[in-house]
Amino acid sequence: MNKKLGVYICHCGGNISDYVDVEKVKQAVENEEGVFIAKTTIFACGDANQKEMVDDIKNNNLDGVVVASCSPKLHLLTFRAVTERGNMNKYNYVHVNIREQASWAHSDNKEGATEKAILLVKSAIAKVRLSEPLYPIKISSKKAVAVIGAGVAGMRAAIELSNMGCPVTLIERDHFVGGRVAQWDVLFTTNQTGKELVTNLYNDLINRKNITLLTGAEVISNAGSIGDFKVRIKKTPRYIKEKCNDGHLLKAIQACPIEVPDDFNFNITNRKAIYHNFPSEYPHYPVIDIKNCTRCGECEKICESVDFTQKEEIIEIEVGSILMATGFDSYTPAEGEFGYQKFDTVITLPQFKRIIDLNDKKLTFKGKEVKSIVYIYCVGSRQIDGDNKYCSRYCCTSVIHAAIQTKKKFANIQNYHFTRGIRTYGKQEILYSDSLKSGDIYLQSYEEDPPVVLRENGNTLVKINDILTGGKEISVKADLVVLVTGMIPRKDNKVGALLKLPKGRDNFFNEIHMKLRPVETVIDGITISGACQGPKNIMESVNSALSAATKSFSYVSKGMLALEPIIARIDKNLCTWCGACAEACPFDAISVEKDENKDIAAINNSVCKGCGMCLPVCPVNAINLIAYSDNEIESMIDALAGV
Amino acid sequence: MPGGKANNNPKILVFSTEKISDPAIDMAGLLKLHYPPTVYTISIPCSSGVKPIWIMYAYEKGFDGVFIAADGSDCPYGDSCTEKTGKIIGHTHALMKEMDIEPARLRMAAICSVCSESFVKQMKSFNEYLLKNSNV
């Protein structure tokens, strides 16, 4: 059947038409076979054009449409929806990208860009001529979500999913929940403490019947896909009975001979191999760190709650969607970077936050009173030559807030901020002005000329060529130098590789579209939230957690999912059932079936993901992928070849 | 010579994947990293689904080079992709030999979703190779 086609070529304001002669493109394609309407439009995605397209489709009974505009990542769905509003089957819509792949890629060559655009549009017309109407495949979806990571983002997402009536398994690798926020005492910008925030979230989620919290738990494998992920989890025991006797336990902790650096305090203090949680961490009972425990048995002698018979468990769950909330690590400065690990007066901001919390009345570090504090900003962020090109967002505000808190909590503190320009965006600016009013001193330098930390006569000095005073060299004697370290992706990110989640240039997990699809990933059914996606403060983390929860819920809420009908199709006449395709299919979507007198391959429509891996292995070319059939691909090649 | 050539550059057909290499090629455009405009992309779900007969068809219709932007280890459909795409190349090379087509006119490289610079580099170097060896 010959189709009646509409072709729309977008100016994209000038993004396309500044480099591609869109009128010429229109003229070159308007007489192609089947083209009934060919138009240029200033903004194809604009309301007016969308309405005009709907009218064109209805008034002329169009049964195929091509829009040549920006990347299909942005507007494929927009125009599919337009064709549906015109009562056309949306799979008879073909999208051509003449912006990213023509006008912008070849903005150095307008003629070349225009010629390329013409051929791209012709190939889309060739494809749409052969396209067939398709209908979504309905599959069932497990009404349950796995949330990985129980920091603020993961906990808030779990609560929201629970509110919507969705069963949640909340998987936390650590033995305690709360993530980083449990480690910070007073928080910007509300002055609430991390403990309060985590306590609220924990109390809210722990008694909910539809949230299962697993701590000491890590995902070890994943099979299946959207609607039906089969997740295996390894759960390490605490080696402590649930109802334990606090008094004996404290003695047992004292008796433990093993001491290791305490990561909760960023290694400025030590803890035992059997250790208690901090007040801001939940659940409220201790753990034996089995990696460092030597099984000497000292604790067992004192405390009857110690239980070395507890075994590792493997738990298998089935969920329709996975929500990632694994958070971030803090940048560790290189040895010698601003004197780090070289001078014992140099620490990082996360360590400083812990020191403020651990000290009372007088601020001391390593037995010495601290009065003069220098903060060096942007350490490990905004690196021109290094890997971390990005700004870590939280740090300017966090350090200014910490400096204010330090003055409030301890007497005689003088703060010196060695910045690269302050970025206290939004309401956080108020903190900056409070800090200025309280007499904090701000100095600034450029990336090429950073401050220098040195030791002279037993004193730590920090020198800067301060651009705010015309490049004057200023030297400050510091009792403590705080390196304001940025956020980096989790160093142990095996779970990302296991779920095949793509990373962005900053190495954090990547969304499909920063603005329009900010919590979805290319792996259908997996959403991302919080600081595992990039530097975020708590409000930003929770914003994205709520949006990821809603998105994940949309995959499972109806118990059904409508999947793309782009799947493999077997030509019964040609197939001789050699089994090669079944072997190639990574999803076991192909099995053998009787057809009249012979065996043939059969595709399981709800399991087939439309990857096409079975296509090239068939010795008799009996398989085609719907929408990518030989006819369609070859007609596109014809058009691109200009024959 | 095939028709429709801009600037007399060789014509290169790229099989690119919707989820992995398409974003890299799009980002190359966004960053205005230029490559010859005679590079054309056909998007498919996965690089291990390219049929050798499509590649052969492209040569028959006058394409000078075919490039497969492979998903490699980033393939959302699983880790067998690299090996399977490799087999397609092997099989196609055999077909090319039969037709007396220089095997170097088929190239493959893993292009991740942010590998824009690497894509552009690949296109420039393939283009240069095809220009130098325009008799192949």
Ligand SMILES: Cc1cc2nc3c(=O)[nH]c(=O)nc-3n(C[C@H](O)[C@H](O)[C@H](O)COP(=O)(O)OP(=O)(O)OC[C@H]3O[C@@H](n4cnc5c(N)ncnc54)[C@H](O)[C@@H]3O)c2cc1C
């Ligand atoms: C020094 C400092 C001070 C800050 N102060 C403030 C402040 O005052 N106000 C503010 O708004 N923001 C502040 N922030 C930012 C705040 O810490 C983050 O916004 C917040 O922690 C992000 O929450 P999250 O849940 O995304 O990640 P995280 O807090 O990192 O939590 C992630 C959780 O996932 C778990 N996890 C990781 N990998 C796995 C895995 N494979 N499997 C299972 N679980 C896993 C982790 O154990 C952790 O519990 C500060 C940040 C820093 C560095």
Ligand code: SF4
């Ligand atoms: S590879 Fe081809 S012939 Fe063999 S079973 Fe599959 S469809 Fe049939």
Ligand code: SF4
């Ligand atoms: S297209 Fe992919 S998922 Fe579908 S049957 Fe073929 S190999 Fe399996």
